[in-house]
Amino acid sequence: MVRILHLLILITVMVSSCDNDEDKPCGLVEDASVQSKELSILFIGNSHTHFHDLPEIVREIGVSIGDDVHVEMSAPGGYEFERHFKDPETLTALSSREWDYIVLQESGWRVALPPVEAAIQVYPFADSLKREIMQNNQDARLVMYVTHGYEQGVNTMGETEWCGWDPTVCNQQGMSKRIQETYDELARLFDAESAPAGPIWQIIESKNNDLHLFEPDGVHPNIAGSYANALCIYSVIRKQRLMNVYAPPGIDMETVKFIQQTVADALFDCNPPARL
Numbered sequence: 001m002v003r004i005l006h007l008l009i010l011i012t013v014m015v016s017s018c019d020n021d022e023d024k025p026c027g028l029v030e031d032a033s034v035q036s037k038e039l040s041i042l043f044i045g046n047s048h049t050h051f052h053d054l055p056e057i058v059r060e061i062g063v064s065i066g067d068d069v070h071v072e073m074s075a076p077g078g079y080e081f082e083r084h085f086k087d088p089e090t091l092t093a094l095s096s097r098e099w100d101y102i103v104l105q106e107s108g109w110r111v112a113l114p115p116v117e118a119a120i121q122v123y124p125f126a127d128s129l130k131r132e133i134m135q136n137n138q139d140a141r142l143v144m145y146v147t148h149g150y151e152q153g154v155n156t157m158g159e160t161e162w163c164g165w166d167p168t169v170c171n172q173q174g175m176s177k178r179i180q181e182t183y184d185e186l187a188r189l190f191d192a193e194s195a196p197a198g199p200i201w202q203i204i205e206s207k208n209n210d211l212h213l214f215e216p217d218g219v220h221p222n223i224a225g226s227y228a229n230a231l232c233i234y235s236v237i238r239k240q241r242l243m244n245v246y247a248p249p250g251i252d253m254e255t256v257k258f259i260q261q262t263v264a265d266a267l268f269d270c271n272p273p274a275r276l
Helices: 002-018 047-064 088-095 115-121 123-136 160-165 172-190 197-207 223-238 253-269
Strands: 038-044 068-074 101-104 141-145 151-154 193-195
Touching (some): 038 088, 047 223, 115 123, 123 172, 141 172, 193 223, 197 223, 197 253, 223 253
Parallel strands (some): 038 068, 038 101, 141 193
16 A cells, blocks of 8 residues: 555656646756866766766767866666665765766666556665765766667567557657656656757657667667767756767767767757657
C-alpha cells in the first residue's frame, strides 16, 4: 500500500509539473560576458559518458574558448543511479573537491521505462544520489545529460518482449521522447538544468540524412555523436554559442561546422526547439 501511494504521488507530481512547461523560455539566454572562466566539472554516468572520452572533448572545447576546465568522471559501463549513490569511485569523486558543475547521466534503458516503472527503478535512486551530492557539493550546479534513443529503439537490445507490451519505445524517435520525459522529471527532482543532447540528435539527423551519429552497435554515439553531445553540454554550462571551437580528429570540417551551427540554432534560437 505504501509503494502504491508513493507511485501515485510521483505520477501526480509529474502530470502537474508538466502543466508549467509552456511557461518556460524556449531557448538558452546567451551570457553577454566574454571573460574566460575557471570551471571544474564532474561527470557521473556510464558508457554514454565515457565513449570517446566525452568529458575530455568538453574540456578541449572549453580550453578553445579560453576557459580553464578541469574534468573528471565516474562512468563504469552499464551503471545507473542505483549503483552510483553507493559506489566508492563515485563517492570519492564527489568528495574530492567542491565541483562547479556535476553532469548526470542515467542508464539508457532505465530512462526509457514507462513512468510507473521509472518510479520504482529510477527516481528513488536519483533521490539517494542527490543526497550524496549535496553532502559536499551544495553549491554545485547540476546538469542532466539527456541521451538519445537507440537506432531501433529497445529492439536494438533484442527486447522484443518489451516492445510487445510497450511499442512506444520500439523506434528511435519514440524511445527518445520517453527518455526526454524521464529526464524532465529527473531535472525537477535534482533542481537541475537539462542538456538535451538526444533531441538535438533528432534535429541533426532530420537536417542531414547522410550524417550518422551511431556506432555500429546502434546504441552508443560515434565520434560525431559524442561531439554533438559535448557541444550541447558545454553550451548549457557556459551559455555561449560554440562556433569555431575545438573539434576532435575524425570529423571533417564541413560536418563540424554543421553540428556546431545546428546545436547553437536549437539551443539559443529554438530553430527548431530542442524538444520532441
